[in-house]
Amino acid sequence: MTRSTQPHSSMKTILRSGGRMRDMWFSEEAVSALANLAGAAVFRERMGGARPVLAGLIGCTGTGKSTLFNSLAEQEISETSWKAHNTRGPILHAHTDFIERLRQAEAADGPLLFPRLERQTLPEGGPQNASGSRTTLEIAPAQSERFKNLALIDLPDINTTLARDEKLIAIELLAWLDAAIFLVDEETLYHRDYAAPAELARALGQHCFCVINNRGRDRIERSHHDIVSVQKLFGAERLYILPEIKQGPRFTQEDEFIAFREALLKTPHLAGGAALIRRAAPHAGRILRENRRRIKWLSRLEQNLQEKTQEAAQKKNPIPLRRVIHDDVIQVMEHLGLKRFAVSNIYHFLKKTAATGAVSHSFHVAFGGQRDKALSELLRFDVDKLQAEVESRVHDQLDQLHAVMKPLRDEEELAALAPELRRGAELNRDRIRSKCAEAANEIEQQCRVILESDQLQKTLRNEPLSAVLIVLAMGADLFAIPGFGSFILTPSVLKYIPVGRFENLKRRFQQSLHDIIRDELHYAVQTVREARGRLTLDESDPLENALADCAHAS
Numbered sequence: 338m339t340r341s342t343q344p345h346s347s348m349k350t351i352l353r354s355g356g357r358m359r360d361m362w363f364s365e366e367a368v369s370a371l372a373n374l375a376g377a378a379v380f381r382e383r384m385g386g387a388r389p390v391l392a393g394l395i396g397c398t399g400t401g402k403s404t405l406f407n408s409l410a411e412q413e414i415s416e417t418s419w420k421a422h423n424t425r426g427p428i429l430h431a432h433t434d435f436i437e438r439l440r441q442a443e444a445a446d447g448p449l450l451f452p453r454l455e456r457q458t459l460p461e462g463g464p465q466n467a468s469g470s471r472t473t474l475e476i477a478p479a480q481s482e483r484f485k486n487l488a489l490i491d492l493p494d495i496n497t498t499l500a501r502d503e504k505l506i507a508i509e510l511l512a513w514l515d516a517a518i519f520l521v522d523e524e525t526l527y528h529r530d531y532a533a534p535a536e537l538a539r540a541l542g543q544h545c546f547c548v549i550n551n552r553g554r555d556r557i558e559r560s561h562h563d564i565v566s567v568q569k570l571f572g573a574e575r576l577y578i579l580p581e582i583k584q585g586p587r588f589t590q591e592d593e594f595i596a597f598r599e600a601l602l603k604t605p606h607l608a609g610g611a612a613l614i615r616r617a618a619p620h621a622g623r624i625l626r627e628n629r630r631r632i633k634w635l636s637r638l639e640q641n642l643q644e645k646t647q648e649a650a651q652k653k654n655p656i657p658l659r660r661v662i663h664d665d666v667i668q669v670m671e672h673l674g675l676k677r678f679a680v681s682n683i684y685h686f687l688k689k690t691a692a693t694g695a696v697s698h699s700f701h702v703a704f705g706g707q708r709d710k711a712l713s714e715l716l717r718f719d720v721d722k723l724q725a726e727v728e729s730r731v732h733d734q735l736d737q738l739h740a741v742m743k744p745l746r747d748e749e750e751l752a753a754l755a756p757e758l759r760r761g762a763e764l765n766r767d768r769i770r771s772k773c774a775e776a777a778n779e780i781e782q783q784c785r786v787i788l789e790s791d792q793l794q795k796t797l798r799n800e801p802l803s804a805v806l807i808v809l810a811m812g813a814d815l816f817a818i819p820g821f822g823s824f825i826l827t828p829s830v831l832k833y834i835p836v837g838r839f840e841n842l843k844r845r846f847q848q849s850l851h852d853i854i855r856d857e858l859h860y861a862v863q864t865v866r867e868a869r870g871r872l873t874l875d876e877s878d879p880l881e882n883a884l885a886d887c888a889h890a891s
Contacts, residue, residue: 344378344610344614344886344887344890345378345379345382345610346883347882347883347884347886347887348374348375348378348379348382348610348613348614348617348883348887349375349379349446350879350880350882350883351371351372351375351617351621351880351883351884351887352372352375352376352379352452353447354880354883355368355371355372355375355452355453357880358371358372358624358880361871361872361873361874362754362872363624363627363628364623364624364627367620367623367624368620368624369509370617370620371617371620371621371624371887372452372453373509373510373512374512374613374614374616374617374620375613375617375887376448376449376450376451376452376512376513377512377513377610377613378610378613378614378617379446379449380449380450380513381607381608381609381610381613382610383442383446383449384438384439384442384449386607388435388438388607389431389432389435389484389485389486389487389488390486390487390488390515390516390601390604390607391488391490391513391514391515391516392487392488392489392490392514392515392516392517392518392601392604393427393489393490393491393492393507393510393511393513393514393516393517393518394406394489394490394491394492394518394520395492395495395507395511395517395518395519395520395531395534396494396495396519396520396521396525397494397495397496397521397525397528397530397531398494398496398497399494399522400494400520400521400522400525400550401520401522401550401579402415402491402492402494402520403415403416403417403491404417404550404582404586404587404588405518405520405548405550405579405587405588406428406430406489406491407586407587408587408588408589408594409430409489409598409601410430410477410479410489411481413586413587414428414430414459414477414491415428415491417586426454426472426473426474426475426493426506427451427454427474427475427490427491427492427493427506427510428474428475428476428477428490428491429450429474429475429476429477429488429489429490430477430479430484430488430489430490430491431476431477431478431479431484431488431489432478432479432480432481432484432485432488433478433479433480434485435485435488436458436476436478450474450513451474451510451513454472454473454474455472455473455474456473456474456476457473457474457475457476458475458476458478459475459476459477459478483602486602487601487602487604490510490514492506492507492510493506493507494507495507495508495530495531495534496525496528496530507534508533508534508537511534511537511538511541512537512541512613512616514538514541514543514608515543515544515604515606515607515608516543516544516545516546516601516604517534517538517543517544517545517546517571518546518548518601519531519534519535519545519546519547519548519571519573520548520550521547521548521549521550521567522549522550522551522552523549523551523552523557526549526563526564526567527563527567531570531571532570535570535571535572537616538571538572539572540612540616541608541612541613541616542608542609542612543608544604544605544606544608545571545572545573546571546573546577546597546600546601547567547568547571547573547575547576547577548576548577548578548579548597549564549567549576549577549578549579550579551578551579551580551581552581557578559576559578564576577593577594577596577597577600578593579591579593579594579597580593614887614890615890617887617890618887618888618889618890619888621884621885621887621888622888624884625881625884625885625888628873628874628881628884631869631872631873632869632873632875635865635868635869635872635873636869638741638865639862639865639866639869641741642738642741642861642862642865643862645737645738645741645858646734646738646855646858646859646861646862649734649737649854649855649858650851650855650858653847653851654730655847655850656723656726656727656730656847656850658843658846660719660722660726661718661719661722661723661726661777662716662717662718662719663716663717716781716784716785717781718777718780718781720770720773720774720777723773723776723777723850724766724769724770724773727769727773727850727853727854728764728766728769730854731764731769731854731857731858732764734854734858735764735858735861738858738861754872755868755871755872764857765857765860768857769853769857772853772856773850773853776846776849776850776853779846779849780842780845780846783842784839784842787839787842
């Protein structure tokens with residue numbers, strides 16, 4: 338098995354396979370985290386080192402994220418309100434050059450920045466009051482030279498019930514950031530919902546800022562041990578304490594705001610991709626372990642079913658033709674070529690006449706020169722009875738297959754992913770009937786060909802030697818079981834005398850029915866094989882290789 342040596346190539350494969358992994362029902366938590374980290378890694382690699390710093394505002398509801406976002410953007414973009422969860426989706430404010438580069442890159446490689454979100458560009462200039470949509474990335478173009486090196490993202494809050502219902506969009510999008518701006522106020526200094534994003538930002542090597550929005554109710558001492566612990570939690574070099582806004586809807590000339598803005602514009606580095614790959618490794622490993630577990634389960638089940646179906650296929654239980662075709666047809670076919678001479682046919686004629694009283698019909702069937710026409714109405718296989726016979730045999734074998742599949746039903750997780758395994762092998766009556774009808778139609782046609790090719794009268798006139806052989810067969814028929822003497826002694830080399838051809842035809846028919854039963858049992862094996870193909874990755878799959886590369890990157 339060949340492994341890729343390019344981590345970014347593997348991450349690109351993972352990014353493009355997010356939908357496929359979800360369709361295979363791998364852990365949504367692992368798939369989402371892995372797809373996000375892969376998307377961020379591919380974005381950084383594709384956009385290169387000339388991209389702007391991507392800075393996102395993270396905070397609880399009502400802490401002033403949108404106010405600070407608008408202040409940094411120097412225009413009214415994000416809607417501000419005390420309403421909880423006012424900003425429901427991300428809003429990007431970036432220079433038009435970066436937006437155009439991103440558009441061209443995504444046209445070539447597919448979505449790179451927040452790939453699962455749609456795009457909506459806001460009109461330039463004037464207040465936009467964007468509140469965001471949880472399925473849309475709203476883009477506000479910037480013309481200021483200041484934003485050639487800085488792109489701002491206003492993220493939804495991290496603590497409301499709606500945020501959790503939307504699977505914490507802010508946390509999900511955090512991986513793309515180069516700088517994380519944590520915004521708190523006096524009431525949210527110690528909010529537990531900050532712990533996860535703060536830990537993630539540090540693990541991803543992002544530059545962290547901490548801004549305290551002081552609404553003027555209490556004086557904040559930077560040296561206080563609580564404030565120091567908050568600064569340590571976020572891994573920030575210093576705290577920026579913004580005063581309460583006295584005039585206007587946003588910060589403009591406040592000293593602390595200006596200091597923060599300048600520090601943000603001078604963010605020392607862009608976050609790299611190595612930390613993203615290391616962070617993705619446990620999630621890739623989790624998916625690989627689940628994949629191996631599924632392969633083990635399904636391979637064992639497939640092997641057991643294969644052994645059972647092979648064992649069942651070796652058991653041949655012929656279906657008596659007398660259950661599906663008229664006795665008269667069988668009697669004629671077994672004595673074909675000796676119809677007017679076999680002593681057993683005299684017995685059959687007398688028996689049939691006594692039972693039905695139809696002397697003329699019985700004579701045509703037993704001795705008539707046009708017996709193919711006399712039998713045309715009788716030469717019809719009962720497909721309903723034939724189907725019932727085949728289903729009975731399939732059902733008996735399926736009971737054994739159900740016993741093999743029963744232990745797997747205890748694996749609730751896998752059984753839920755593949756409900757066809759929970760149900761086990763089932764009869765497909767439509768398929769069985771179609772195959773039985775096809776086999777019956779074929780033998781009917783072949784029987785008619787044999788009847789029409791029976792040219793005994795012509796043979797006796799033109800081939801004296803054949804006449805002698807026929808007489809010998811007639812004599813043997815007097816001392817043998819009815820129908821068998823003629824079959825044993827009449828030379829099969831006389832191709833124009835179709836003696837014994839019906840026996841070959843019966844054997845081929847029984848084999849076709851056996852094949853139907855065998856194929857129906859193999860559908861159980863095929864069901865497991867299809868489930869395995871749908872729910873697992875084999876070693877030659879590029880996605881499996883990419884996951885292995887990622888899992889071993891740490």
